């Protein structure tokens with residue numbers, strides 16, 4: 001595993017954007033696995049800027065998002081599709097047909113999940129998967145549990161996650177209790193993975209995931225089995241793991 005422990009959120013964001021930029025330049029047809037949340041916002045800002053500066057094009061890029069709230073329509077301001085449009089998709093030259101985000105309003109969950117996995121497979125697997133991490137060690141919305149789940153599936157969100165997500169909603173009752181997430185199988189199938197984390201409240205999750213046992217109780221710990229993971233953390237999130245700070 002490569003590891004970057006960087007000064008702050010800004011350095012984390014620009015390092016992550018550098019890796020995505022190289023991926024796009026090396027392979028303009030790349031399949032990217034995208035994440036939502038506060039953590040990758042800075043990275044998307046850089047990518048939009050680099051697109052505006054003419055450095056990168058998304059014209060032939062294909063994307064698959066990790067997850068979506070169950071029950072929120074795509075135009076709900078807290079839906080992950082809305083987030084992606086707002087932070088990246090509307091600002092770059094991506095072909096809307098190449099954008100994939102689980103349908104939060106699907107009437108047939110098993111069918112939608114099966115199709116999602118099939119589309120990823122047909123796209124030739126994900127070249128670069130971007131991940132954040134929950135304070136409970138989740139990746140996507142793969143929550144701590146008794147076993148790792150391979151494919152896309154519906155999950156009941158844990159209290160930790162509901163609590164963390166509530167900051168974006170007017171009241172706790174409005175926080176969706178379920179979500180659709182890519183499984184750890186699809187994540188592990190990605191050719192390369194970057195995981196970003198920032199802030200003190202992520203330090204324990206980073207330590208458990210990368211220096212603890214591999215266990216479904218800490219879903220991110222399965223990344224220890226992947227041959228090409230790059231961890232990009234700021235000093236606070238990296239404060240409990242071994243390693244020198246990178247300049």
Ligand code: PGA
Pocket residue numbers: 036037038039040132133134135138139140
């Ligand atoms: P955050 O969420 O980036 O908003 O902290 C990350 C996650 O829960 O995976």
